[in-house]
Amino acid sequence: MATFNLTFSEAPTFILTGIPGLEHAHIWISIPFSISYIVVLLGNFTVLLVVGKEQTLHKPMYLLFCMLAITDIIITTSVIPKTLCIFWFNLKVITWGGCLTQAVFYTTLSLVQANVLLAMSFDRYIAICKPLRYNVILSHESIAKIGLVSLIRGLLFMLPLPLLLIRLPFCGNRIIAHTHCLPIAVAKISCGDYTLQSMYGVVIISVNVGLDLTLISLSYYQIIRELLRISSMKMHQKALNTCSSHISVLMLYYIPSFFAIMTPRFGQSIAPHIHVIMANLNILIPSMLNPIIYAVKTKELRDKVKEYIWRK
Template identity: 55%
Template sequence: MAAFNFTPSDPSTFILMGIPGLETAHVLISIPFSMFYIIGLLGNFMILFVVAKEQTLHKPMYLLLCMLVLTDIGTSTSIMPKALFIFLFNLKNIIVGGCLTQMFFLHGVSILHSSILITMAFDRYVAIYNPLRYTTILTNMQIAKLGLVGLIRDVLLILPMPLLLTKLPFCAKHIISHTYCEHIDVAKMSCGNITVNRMYGLVLAFVVIGLDLRLIALSYGLIIRVVLRILSKETHQKALNTCTAHICVMMMSYTPGLFSTLSHQFSQGISPHVHIILSNLYFLTPPHASPNHLWGQNQRAL
């Protein structure tokens, strides 16, 4: 891929090793991974189908749920097909352009997921704080605009990652001990100084997660203050149930994500196969739990 300006001595492909140390068990490992992936896809596509089919569900909170579902589908699909090809057919090669593209979409969709969670927190605040004006303040068009803003933010934040990698001189060894192209793992193959890459990855993780969590905490802090003032026990309970569901989803999203980022940066004390399996499960588990949990809570909140 000449467009990526790697040194002439570098081959045009990288090699993804899968799970080093467990090569003989790759086929067995592929069974639960593929089941998680397929079940997650079916469940998420079912949610999209039901919302698209049912006119009464064309509301902001269900539009946000669909956006969350799409990010979950995008996250798992960006890594699992290639991982399964490695496990089942030992197809470990990936072209440089494909590796950088996978990395861009993987990190981009993950940050977009965070942006949608912020919008969902704001949506619940408006719904509880000013329910009479909720439909006029947050229309489907407004939600779509907020989603577009989040998308633009994510592209601007993630685009420097592959661009920085194209400036690095890479050594003869093009082996990535993982199932997918993660930013810092690709950077570690360089013979040059990767301090900038490390710092950008860490700053991005802490700034995005830190800023997003602060905004979400602010929204839910205001929500709790409003909820405590509600006199109706039934309304009080319904509001708390909805908020609890959202908070659980956010915990499931941010905690493993932060662990995955830190383990990529400082993986010396973690067994490689444990680190890789947990990293893959991080991208497989939320698509099962998050949308379905929110779907159930939204249905009970109606």
């Protein structure tokens, strides 16, 4: 059987199957997917518009949340429209360039999102432990630098990804049993050894998650220490309100991500459609709930969103 390497001069096309074993139910599955995607767009764009228009919300916490909203929009838009085209119109073909772009966008923006969540924990630490220096440390210039560093860090870690994918040989099998081009899903249809690709993914995930969770834990350790020194119940309640939304978003990001990333590598006994459904839920659920959590938990943002909706 002929073997070919992926190059842009002679790039093959791939076939995305959708959800393996559930092809007959694609139309019905598309209903919750499309509703969730609409909620993602409405919720995150509403937050961006409200924060952008309201001068009183031009604070570090809300600017960081806007970064989170932008990553949510881009990640879902890089994956879900193609998934819905598979469900609705059976458009399963994707070019090599499109597949590579989707894989790089998804993985890079996921890392950027993790960096923003880390920055948000630092924001909570400064707000509670060093409130008098809050505006000095987290100026608008500092927030812009955080956003740039988050993007650069994500790009640097993902830079080897397309190179590792391009070097893989493919022996005619172009069927990817997924709704989108996850790097590990593309690597698995290769007829070559993709151990390096798989190990690189595990190492990058372990290093990033380990470092980020360590720094986030240190931030909350300092926050708890500071709160134990303060006897004011009002201060405790305020800190709980501001931190609970961030902790909820952290759990929404890390818990589904852990299972979605590890099950394709180590969960061989799990049915293929479970892998695919979990990967899609990992994209949709956090992106859909993040703006809802912040709007409900943060009174200032909630009030401004209400005002904006009523004005419209």
